[in-house]
Amino acid sequence: MRIKNIIKLVLFFTTLNGFAQEPSFYIRSLRSIHIENKPSVIQEIKFNDVDVVYNKIAQFYDHKTIISAPGNYEISGFANINPGVMGNNIKDSLKIELLLIKNHQTADETVLGSAYFTYSYGNFDVAAGLHIEPKIVYLNADDKVSLCVKILPESTVEINKNPKYHHINKPTGMEQIAGVRIAKVL
Amino acid sequence: MFCNFAYSQQQFYYTTSDHQSFRLRPGTEKTFHYINLDRSQIVTNSLFTIDNSTKKLIIPENGFYEITATFHFNPHTSTIKNNRGGVNFGIVQISENLEQYVAATRKSFNGDNQDGFSVIKIYPTIIYLQAGVAVAPAINSGLMGNVLLGCEIGCEKRNKNCTSFEWYIKLISKEDAYQKYY
Numbered sequence: 001m002r003i004k005n006i007i008k009l010v011l012f013f014t015t016l017n018g019f020a021q022e023p024s025f026y027i028r029s030l031r032s033i034h035i036e037n038k039p040s041v042i043q044e045i046k047f048n049d050v051d052v053v054y055n056k057i058a059q060f061y062d063h064k065t066i067i068s069a070p071g072n073y074e075i076s077g078f079a080n081i082n083p084g085v086m087g088n089n090i091k092d093s094l095k096i097e098l099l100l101i102k103n104h105q106t107a108d109e110t111v112l113g114s115a116y117f118t119y120s121y122g123n124f125d126v127a128a129g130l131h132i133e134p135k136i137v138y139l140n141a142d143d144k145v146s147l148c149v150k151i152l153p154e155s156t157v158e159i160n161k162n163p164k165y166h167h168i169n170k171p172t173g174m175e176q177i178a179g180v181r182i183a184k185v186l
Numbered sequence: 187m188f189c190n191f192a193y194s195q196q197q198f199y200y201t202t203s204d205h206q207s208f209r210l211r212p213g214t215e216k217t218f219h220y221i222n223l224d225r226s227q228i229v230t231n232s233l234f235t236i237d238n239s240t241k242k243l244i245i246p247e248n249g250f251y252e253i254t255a256t257f258h259f260n261p262h263t264s265t266i267k268n269n270r271g272g273v274n275f276g277i278v279q280i281s282e283n284l285e286q287y288v289a290a291t292r293k294s295f296n297g298d299n300q301d302g303f304s305v306i307k308i309y310p311t312i313i314y315l316q317a318g319v320a321v322a323p324a325i326n327s328g329l330m331g332n333v334l335l336g337c338e339i340g341c342e343k344r345n346k347n348c349t350s351f352e353w354y355i356k357l358i359s360k361e362d363a364y365q366k367y368y
Binding site for chain 1: 311
């Protein structure tokens with residue numbers, strides 16, 4: 001009887017291990033994205049269905065990432081941003097912030113994490129990676145998680161205002177554009 | 187315990203304080219400069235088949251993989267101030283017709299960090315990889331104004347045992363899928 005139970009236990013673990021899949025969500029954009037020249041305004045980076053790489057913990061529809069079950073999650077995100085201007089003065093600078101926001105444009109809107117980069121003269125037309133480091137946060141079922149960008153008001157240079165220019169783009173020499181990872185903390 | 191068992195993955199973890207220098211030239215963004223790995227500095231490996239003759243780390247089976255990495259990098263220059271200083275760091279997928287970052291970070295250096303070490307992180311990135319492709323850590327020139335003749339991954343003299351490079355890759359799901367590359 002004891003041996004039978006041990007065999008059952010081993011089979012249970014083997015089956016569990018065989019189907020083990022990490023409870024995470026990962027999405028990245030395959031397309032470059034335009035940003036409006038609107039300092040202080042939070043602009044959402046929109047992802048599409050085709051951008052979902054891996055998803056075991058959320059629903060994704062209408063460009064929204066919606067958490068399925070409450071719990072602690074590790075979140076992180078990135079965007080490669082090139083302001084696309086030259087700048088006139090050595091003292092000029094341009095500061096852009098990347099944010100992960102819970103329930104954007106609702107009464108419950110909360111910044112979950114952020115990162116910023118200050119572009120300096122000579123580097124205004126070079127993509128910089130803005131990376132929000134992994135952080136554990138509590139999320140409820142139906143919470144929406146958005147990746148957003150904001151041009152900070154202390155900037156002394158405007159970003160490229162051509163409506164056809166895409167600021168969030170592949171940097172020279174690499175393919176990555178923008179992405180978000182959400183992982184359930186076990 | 188149950189959860190740990192259930193999610194015990196095939197994984198590979200490497201960490202080193204070794205130094206390696208590079209010569210990055212503007213306009214050579216298609217040239218990847220690979221990080222030399224030393225078998226003795228592999229901390230954990232239940233993912234790759236590695237023996238004394240192994241030259242490449244080959245993905246063993248189709249699936250979703252999660253990658254993280256850290257580079258401790260110094261451009262060692264005074265030429266970035268007021269000039270372009272974009273450099274890329276990451277993990278490259280290599281197959282017959284493809285040599286491309288599957289997880290990467292762009293670091294744009296400026297006058298403040300052009301002659302000192304910076305920590306460049308590849309935060310957890312999930313990708314689908316097919317069995318048989320090789321994966322390797324690399325850096326390449328992004329958009330730069332001047333050549334970086336002696337840039338390096340390594341440690342400061344006062345902290346020789348720092349982590350100069352670290353790489354973790356694990357198989358997180360064997361579910362079938364297709365992703366173009368990253």
